Amino acid sequence: MSQHKRVSSRQVSSRRSFLKQTVGSAGIAAAGGGLVPYFLTASRAAAATASGDRPLIGCIGLGGQGSWNMELAMKHADVVAVCDVDSNRLAEARQNAGGKADMYDDYRKLLDRKDIQAVSIATPDHWHTKIAIDAMKAGKDVYCEKPLTLTIDEGKKICQVVKETGAVFQVGTQQRSDMDQRFLQAVAIIQSGRLGKVHKVSCAIGNAESSPSIPIVAPPKELNWERWLGQAPLVEYRWQGGKDAEGAEIPYKSRGHYEFRWWYEYSGGKMTDWGAHHVDCACWALGLDKTGPNAVRVDFCEHPVPFEKGYPTLDDRYNTATSFHVVNTFDDEGVELTIRHDTDNGILFEGDKGRLFVSRGKLAGKPVEELTDNPLPADAMRKAYKGSEPVSHMQNFFDCVKNRKEPISDVFSHHRSLTNCHLANIALRLNRNLKWDPVKEAMIGDDEAQSFVAREQRKGYEITV
Template identity: 85%
Template sequence: MSQNKRLSSRRSFFKQTVSAAGAAATGGGLVPYFLTASRAQAATASSDRPLIACIGNGGQGNHNMGLAMNYADVVAVCDVDSGRAAAAKQASGGKADVYDDYRKVLDRKDVQAVSIGTPDHWHTKIAIEAMKSGKDVYCEKPLTLTIDEGKKICQVVKETGAVFQVGTQQRSDFDRLFLRAVAIIQSGRLGKVSKVSCAINSAESSPQLPVVAPPKELNWERWLGQAPLVDYRWQGGKDAEGADIPYKSRGHYEFRWWYEYSGGKMTDWGAHHVDVACWALGLDQTGPNSVRVELCEHPVPFEKGYPTRDDMYNTATAFRVVNTFDDAGVELTIRHDTDNGVLFEGDKGRLFVSRGKLAGKPVEELADNPLPEDALRKAFKGSEPVSHMQNFFDCVRSRKEPQSDVFSHHRSLSNCHLANIALRLNRDLKWDPVKEAMIGDNEAQSFVAREQRKGYEITV
């Protein structure tokens, strides 16, 4: 399949998916939701459907737009890929204005909230500027590219009072299996938990990818954002015998397999499962004291933490990293080589949870000894559990903290960032969770933040 045909096919799928989700949206005309009053005053206009803009119109971005259309009116879409932006406009019902520069979206005073579905390396800059412009934010996971970016987002949320929901949907969705697991653990049914394993599967590798011209509809320089300016790489189509060549690229979707833009499986799935582990065990307001590398495999050679070639995927393909929380007496292992899900081990039993399974002795015992009636509400910050997107818009109106807040996500995701730093350097680390700094390792500390390309700096 050619590159253009593949992109067209994927856009058609996204359009159909979002159109189906949007069909469930409630009716009503577009009512201006101006931010001339305070956030809280604006949110009390309960009869209004808030106006939202969707920045980043790829697969997950458009999926989130479809969900948002159940609670809000989409008035703007924005992407550096004009084809994706056009497809998103159609999926929104054709009413949304189209932009290629997110700053023009943030200039609009009628937009109350933004949904951010860009590649990971763009999340922080857009989110911070959105909050400073008076918008509430729903942003996909993993929220940040570095630990330092997480600290910056937390600072701006405190300063602006923005409602900010991170897209770790396992806290709310997937038949509430993870919510039920957390309620079981927090009710003491496992006793003292000393070990938790987050299995997130192995990551992709690639052959050597050739340099090709970027698609004409893609502004490649702007897509790169804070990352270094490099050539666009892509492989696909047919081989000499007519068989399909698997699509590989340095760009859409495949960005997650490049450390320049993401963190591989460690942050892609780790952002979900490590979040659940830290949430359940009350570790989402602190951090580990040490990081131990037990297994590390990268698809390309590394030197001083950096890949030595730029024509292949470079994030870790096989890994086992153990983060130790001294005060809590817990070892958190992130690994690729067991069944995808989270395994908790306590002195009263074990519990395994995934997107399709909740199992273990404490689960079996629920038949004779059910959880207290308010157990799920307690785990859901005292509110009746609802879907992740509904929770966001409920909080936009109430000004309460959403289920997946930036502060807990920053702390949970820092485990993944630290694991990646250890993997890139292939050595153990010592971490001060209070100062959020490396202990006695200046080289490792240099990876806590990154230099940003001129013109794309992140400021607070």
């Protein structure tokens, strides 16, 4: 069996069991952040309907999440092209798409297709920004998995290109739409004033993986490892798994598929993997997704390897933080946002009228209990959902491809929310507190910390806007 055919139980539990679909009608509030020339917006709308009611989509990145997104997209569009640097995943995706989709190992060839109106991107995190920007500049609308970016600077670049091109761009933070709309209901409760003034919110996202030393091995023949690395430094492939000489199972560890999220070179660990969901919903509920914190305080942090000047000193094992407690302070709003590895996974809001806890399996607190006798206004959910009837996350994207309105998870709010996670990771890597200017989006008095707002990119794979 190929090394990369293995599917982690974590993948299954964190995706399909939670991605429940909802039904409803379309309609999203107008996009913010700059005017787009009418002819560009109109031409995109015309392209979206040129082939009839079902637009044509290409899917880039076809691991567990990418395959699931493709399956959801097929309810609303025709998949005519698939792309991956792993030929096994590519062939399997083509078969799952009905056996007729064209296959590409280079996403640029897919983007050259004039008949494709939209793309789904579910590559490792470090590839998201470059592919998304290239797709928008090629005239495509984009559905891209979270976390959208690897750095704060990448988020600023994506926002810039969305404004310039008028692309419809949905970030894959499905908690805004799916999960039985539990998070949406929590947002509606809070925005209706049922908690009063919220002064604290805690996002518990669980601890992360660690590993022993992972040996260097030759990349499997089906994987183009050099292209998989993309903008990241060129390094040897590492993998272990299977069974030992006595038949005992060897724990699966890798520098590649799925496990990329435990390496700062490609992702941000649990901080961005789950933080991209919970911190996003916390900021959405409190209106913090239009600004940023003023300060970041590190109360506790553990990394699986030693760090020096913000960089791991060992390159043979996972390096993202395994446990942490970070507090981001929003001075103007009078709110403290805590991101932590411990306590029950979910979001705890604390206001002067009560507390509310929401997770993928629970919505609890006095304001929830009071709904029986004092239900929310009839339009509360619609107001929280940008004035539209809530639908599934993927349907919301394709509705917006047709009506050219802003999706429920837009890049502007996601960039601001995810900045909290990126800042927390910078503080954890340097093991010190930070001061941040949310208007200038820059560190205050800390050049070393500022250097982590962007990253070096390997020649030939640079992000250009």
